[in-house]
Amino acid sequence: VSHRVAVLAREGSAPFELSIAVEILGLDRTPSGLPGYDLVVCAEQPGPLRQTGGFTLQTDHGLEEFRHADTVVVPAGDTRGDPSPALAGALRDAHAAGARVVSLCTGSFTLAGAGLLDGREAATHWMYADLLAARFPRVRVNPDVLWVESDGVFTSAGSAAGIDLCLHLVRTDYGAAVANSYARRMVVPPYRDGGQAQFIERPMPLGAGDAAVHELIAWLGENLHRPLDLAAMAARIHVSERTLIRRFREATGTSPAQWLLAQRVAASLAMLEGSREPVEAVAAAVGFPSAASFRHHFARIMRTSPTAYRRTFAGAPGPDEPGRMRELRPRRAPEPSELAQAG
DNA sequence: TGGGAAAACCGCCAGG
DNA sequence: AACCTGGCGGTTTTCC
Secondary structure: OOEEEEEEEOOOOOHHHHHHHHHHHHOOOHHHOOOOEEEEEEEOOOOOEEEOOOEEEOOOEOOOHHHHOOEEEEOOOOOOOOOOHHHHHHHHHHHHOOOEEEEOOOHHHHHHHOOOOOOOEEOOOHHHHHHHHHHOOOOEEOOOOOEEEEOOEEEEOOOOHHHHHHHHHHHHHHOHHHHHHHHHHHOOOOOOOHHHHOOOOOOOOOOOOOHHHHHHHHHHHHOOOOOOOHHHHHHHOOOOHHHHHHHHHHHHOOOHHHHHHHHHHHHHHHHHHHOOOOHHHHHHHOOOOOHHHHHHHHHHHHOOOHHHHHHHHOOOOOOOOOOOOOOOOOOOOOOHHHHOOOO
């Protein structure tokens, strides 16, 4: 039984958030052996819809699609006006009929305007969180999460947080393994964690999931320099090693040791750029058992050596540094394919 | 760079 | 019945 998704298109919207839903929930992945969705883009009225960027979007489907949908997605839209009575009613009916109702970015204003967020917790783009709370006092706005679910109503924060929410829906419907395959194919992290947060404007707590594993991850992030083995990690959250491995992979898509390796390499980047500590000292500071181990995993993940990385990204090379020529690559964070197991 | 020891990982399965 | 846990044995990965 395939899962049906209806995505709302509107006049004057930015295309990005709508595209997130189409990309994740609309692509046919059956050639890859993955389950998917029946997705339709629908509009309140027929006719061309002008989008940001000066192009038009057109669809033959109307709001009656909401009645057949298991999931209704409302992408970013107007933050000032109210939804029409027809749209508001269709959204309420869909929720009452048991459909998941999902907003991306400022789409939360539309849900709020339809009354669907009254008394419920909601997320939205951080620039508009205050406005949402002011316009809709009955909505419990949470400005610090990537997304939140409240009585079958899902709201996500700014722009790219919609990716996290859509992947969560896939995880809910088809399991973590399938969601991770989706993420890998899109080349995005299957799971945003503390290590990713440093690349974000401000750290964002997680939306939901395994609380014990999340707490463990937060603690690991603060203690990367310490020797950490499976037994210590398992003891920390009072489970067996077997259960830790299983639940860690369920929550993050990777294993504890692989995650640690990737986080330690990520932590080493700042030290390589911002200090003149020798590679041996950097290796020890971020918790590698030896410089050889550090170099091995750094090269595997970053496709260059620590010294070459430092020479490229820490400014001009020092006068006494050896002048070996090496292939140089731009800085990047570890890819999900490296965080996750290959199979 | 090689290879053996140790750790991490995971399928399987029994038990709660 | 559906779900989670954790021990066992074998394979893979890491360590030195």
